[in-house]
Amino acid sequence: MTHALRPLKLYLANRYYVLGVPLFIYAVVVVLSIAVVAIIGSMTGFPLSEEIREGTRNNAGVLFSAPGFLVSVGVFAATRNFALALALGATRRSFWAGTTLGFALTSLMTATAASVGLGLERLTGHWFIGAHVFDVHVFGDGDLAVLFVGVFVMAIACLAAGALFGTLFRAYGTVRTVLWGAAMGVVALGLLTLAAVNDERVLAWQDAWGEWLSVSVIAAVAAAFLAGSYAAVRRATI
Amino acid sequence: MTAGISVIGLTKTYGDHTVLDDLHLTFAAGKIHGLLGANGTGKTTLMSLMSRHTFPTRGSVLLDDREFGEDPRQAQRLCFVRENQLYNDAFKVRDVLRIAPDFYPKWDAATTTRLVDRFRLPPATVVKKLSRGQRSALAIVLALGSRADFTFLDEPYLGLDPGARETFYEELIRSYGAQPRTIIMSTHLVDEAAPLLEEVVVLNQGRVALQAPLEEAEALALTLSGPTTSLDRWLQEHPDHPSLTRRTLGPTATVTTLGPLSDAESASASQAQLRVTSTSLQGLVAALGNSNHEVA
Numbered sequence: 001m002t003h004a005l006r007p008l009k010l011y012l013a014n015r016y017y018v019l020g021v022p023l024f025i026y027a028v029v030v031v032l033s034i035a036v037v038a039i040i041g042s043m044t045g046f047p048l049s050e051e052i053r054e055g056t057r058n059n060a061g062v063l064f065s066a067p068g069f070l071v072s073v074g075v076f077a078a079t080r081n082f083a084l085a086l087a088l089g090a091t092r093r094s095f096w097a098g099t100t101l102g103f104a105l106t107s108l109m110t111a112t113a114a115s116v117g118l119g120l121e122r123l124t125g126h127w128f129i130g131a132h133v134f135d136v137h138v139f140g141d142g143d144l145a146v147l148f149v150g151v152f153v154m155a156i157a158c159l160a161a162g163a164l165f166g167t168l169f170r171a172y173g174t175v176r177t178v179l180w181g182a183a184m185g186v187v188a189l190g191l192l193t194l195a196a197v198n199d200e201r202v203l204a205w206q207d208a209w210g211e212w213l214s215v216s217v218i219a220a221v222a223a224a225f226l227a228g229s230y231a232a233v234r235r236a237t238i
Numbered sequence: 239m240t241a242g243i244s245v246i247g248l249t250k251t252y253g254d255h256t257v258l259d260d261l262h263l264t265f266a267a268g269k270i271h272g273l274l275g276a277n278g279t280g281k282t283t284l285m286s287l288m289s290r291h292t293f294p295t296r297g298s299v300l301l302d303d304r305e306f307g308e309d310p311r312q313a314q315r316l317c318f319v320r321e322n323q324l325y326n327d328a329f330k331v332r333d334v335l336r337i338a339p340d341f342y343p344k345w346d347a348a349t350t351t352r353l354v355d356r357f358r359l360p361p362a363t364v365v366k367k368l369s370r371g372q373r374s375a376l377a378i379v380l381a382l383g384s385r386a387d388f389t390f391l392d393e394p395y396l397g398l399d400p401g402a403r404e405t406f407y408e409e410l411i412r413s414y415g416a417q418p419r420t421i422i423m424s425t426h427l428v429d430e431a432a433p434l435l436e437e438v439v440v441l442n443q444g445r446v447a448l449q450a451p452l453e454e455a456e457a458l459a460l461t462l463s464g465p466t467t468s469l470d471r472w473l474q475e476h477p478d479h480p481s482l483t484r485r486t487l488g489p490t491a492t493v494t495t496l497g498p499l500s501d502a503e504s505a506s507a508s509q510a511q512l513r514v515t516s517t518s519l520q521g522l523v524a525a526l527g528n529s530n531h532e533v534a
Contacts (some may be wrong), residue, residue, distance in 0.1 A: 003310035006340045013337050014328040076326055083324035084334075086291055088341040089314040089386060237292040238320070 007085045007098025011077055018073060018102065022066055022110040022155070026117055029061040030133050037131035048130040056132040062114055062151065063138055067158045073106065074162020078229065079170055083238050096233045099163065100226060107155035114151040115144060140211045150211065153219040160225035167232040241302045242267035242420055243288055243388060248297035250283055250444075257283045259444040261297070265422055267387075270414060270434055272452075273424040274519075275441035276527040281424040282320070284441070285390045288422070289318040301388065314341060317386035319377040321393045325365040331376060332361035342384045349413055350383040356405050370397030378406055382413045391423040403427075407434060428520035432456070438519070440526050447526040452519075459522030460497035464512035465490060472510045476503060482525035494525035 012018060037056055041048055048056075077099050085095045118134035122142070126132055140146030168177045195202050206213050245263040249256065258280045265271050265288075273281050286292040288299050290306070290313070298305060306312030325334065335354070339345035354361070357375035360368075368376065374396050381389050395403045411434065414421060425431045438455045440448040448455060460479075462469060469491050473481055481493040494517060499507065507514050517525075 003314075006337075009340050010337050013333040014326070017328045076328075080324045080326040084326070086289075087317070087319045087323055088338055088380070088384070089316045090341065091308045091310045091313045093308050094310050094313075235293075238286065238324075 003091070003094040004097035004101060006088075007081070007090050007095045008101045009098075010081050010085055010088075011099050011102030012105070018106050019109045021069060022106065023113045025066050025069060026062065026110075026113050029065045030117065030127070033059055033061055033133045034127050034129065034131045037127075037129055041129055046129060053130050053132070056130065057135070057137050057141070059132050059136050060138055062117075062134060062136065063154070066110060066155065070106070070110075070155055070158035071162035074103070074159040074164075075166035076162075077102070077159075078163040078166030078233070078236075082167070082170065082233070082236065086238060092233050092236065096230050100160075103156055103159040103163070106159060107152045110155040111148045111152035114139075115148045118142065118144060118147055138211075143211070146211045146215065150215045150218070153215055153222055157218050157222035157225060160222050160229055164225045164229040164232060167229050167236050170238075171232050171236040241300075242269075243422075244300040244303065245284070245288065246298050246300065248284070248287060248299065249295045250280070250287060250292070251295045257444050258287070261444075261446060263439060263446060263449060265420060265439075266437065267302070267420050268418045269436040270410075270421045270423065272428070272431060272435040272438040273422055273441070274428055274438055274523045275447070276524075279441040279527070280444045281441055282392055285318055285392055285422065285424065289316045289388075289390060291318065314343070315387040316390070317342070317381055317384040317388070318390035318392070319380045321374065321377065321396050323373070323377055327364075327366055329365050330361065331359055331363055331365060331368070334365060334376065335361070335379070338380055338383065342386060344385040344417070346383050346385050346413065346416075349409065349416075350379055353379045353382065353405075353409055356409070357402060371399065371402060372397075374398050375402065378409075382409060385413070385417055385419065387419050389419060389421045391421065393424055393426065395425070395427060403430070407431070410434060428523050429518050432519050440523055442526055442529075448522075455522065456516075456519050457498050458496050459494065459517040459519060459525070460499065461492055461494050461515050461517045461521070462507060462512050463490065463492035463515075464510065468510040469493065469512060472507060472512060475506075479503070480529070482529040494521060 033056075037048070040052060044052060081099065082095055086092070114134055121127060121132070121134050126135065134147060135142040139150050165177060165181065168180050172180070209216070243265040245261050248258055248261040250258040261284070273284065275281055283292070287294050301312055301315065304312070335350065339347065353375070357372070357379070359372060359375055359379065365373070365376065374394060375398065378391070378394050381391055381394070395406060398406065410421070423431065432452065435452050437451055438448065439446060448458070450458070462472070466486060466489055473479065473493065473495075479495040479497070479499070481495055483494045485492045497516070499514060504514060
């Protein structure tokens with residue numbers, strides 16, 4: 001465990017980058033969402049009609065704003081940090097363990113930011129003008145647990161995906177990385193087809209589990225990416 | 239003192255290209271070793287394999303007679319900052335210098351501070367914006383600061399001006415004197431670095447062309463010059479002294495060969511009107527690189 005703390009410190013060397021940027025991204029999402037609602041409201045009048053408020057509940061900014069950045073953090077960790085960690089005498093296993101701990105911290109920070117955002121959103125009556133940013137359908141309509149866990153697993157899945165593909169690239173080069181990506185795409189399509197064929201069963205699960213079904217699926221994907229990145233990092237070279 | 243690094247039957251191939259071919263070597267502990275040879279002879283690959291940055295096609299590497307695999311206690315005895323080391327794009331010099339001590343229990347803070355000052359490394363600058371020489375200086379700071387039992391230096395002087403190179407040599411000796419350890423340094427500035435070295439390994443086309451203590455290696459390098467016909471006859475009569483490289487100018491020729499010469503051989507060379515002069519280690523490395531001769 002002590003040996004994993006060194007790569008963790010390496011991951012956290014630039015704290016603003018790995019812990020602060022997700023907060024900044026969500027702050028921008030809040031500002032942009034308020035601006036959009038303000039523009040709509042200035043044309044339709046305040047308070048917003050129920051139809052428009054319902055529309056803002058479909059805001060997926062929190063879902064789609066951070067993944068690109070998080071994937072890039074995963075890629076950089078798996079390539080640049082990996083090279084420096086090995087140069088400084090870390091093993092592949094301790095690098096993976098430390099970096100995965102770092103991913104958990106980034107995800108925790110991202111989920112906490114979203115949860116605090118939800119609290120502020122409620123406190124301010126949806127940012128004073130009826131704008132929904134965190135209290136949205138996709139994250140359980142204001143269910144704090146769904147939002148926190150959902151954002152956490154989404155973040156760690158993105159970080160792990162970046163780490164997996166970054167490591168595959170380092171271990172196997174461009175061509176085989178593309179082939180691995182294509183193979184994973186085929187598997188994903190197969191699973192989606194399986195779900196479509198068994199739609200009644202899936203809908204029954206959806207009724208029983210609600211948003212937790214999606215959260216569980218993303219958690220399973222994150223676990224698969226982490227396991228894949230561990231397998232890949234054991235063969236990665238510099 | 240520990241046993242050092244043993245390289246046993248090490249082979250590395252990339253597709254059809256064999257970079258290292260069945261290498262058997264020992265880098266004795268507590269010495270400064272020079273890893274010499276032309277570009278593309280496998281020096282960096284050998285260092286990568288010894289530090290497990292990459293994996294061998296065949297063969298193994300032992301640290302103090304043990305395979306170290308994924309043992310973190312063994313791994314932290316190694317430091318190999320490459321000449322083209324990758325750093326996180328967001329890292330500043332001070333970030334790297336803040337993290338590195340956590341990796342090494344014997345980190346030498348005083349040397350680090352002094353080296354940063356002597357190399358004038360700017361702590362607030364992003365590493366990727368450093369000049370070639372500054373990146374080399376940072377690698378030297380990490381390597382010497384680590385006090386790792388096995389420290390690899392891969393052409394550490396790249397981009398350094400003569401003054402900075404002098405600083406490096408001086409600090410290397412100072413650090414090594416304070417704590418003797420195994421240092422393996424690849425270099426093309428052979429004669430400049432030679433006073434630092436205790437053992438030399440010369441690689442040629444992925445094989446060991448020579449492994450010897452510095453004094454022995456330096457005694458090996460000789461040039462013979464004189465009338466071409468006399469020289470050729472002498473070489474024919476003395477097959478233990480092969481012609482590694484040859485330059486012909488009109489009726490005279492000069493060859494680099496392997497010494498030392500016995501008294502009788504020196505006398506016969508003199509009788510043949512040949513001039514025998516010692517050549518530098520750099521000359522020997524170049525000569526071995528231009529031939530397929532293996533002394534080891």
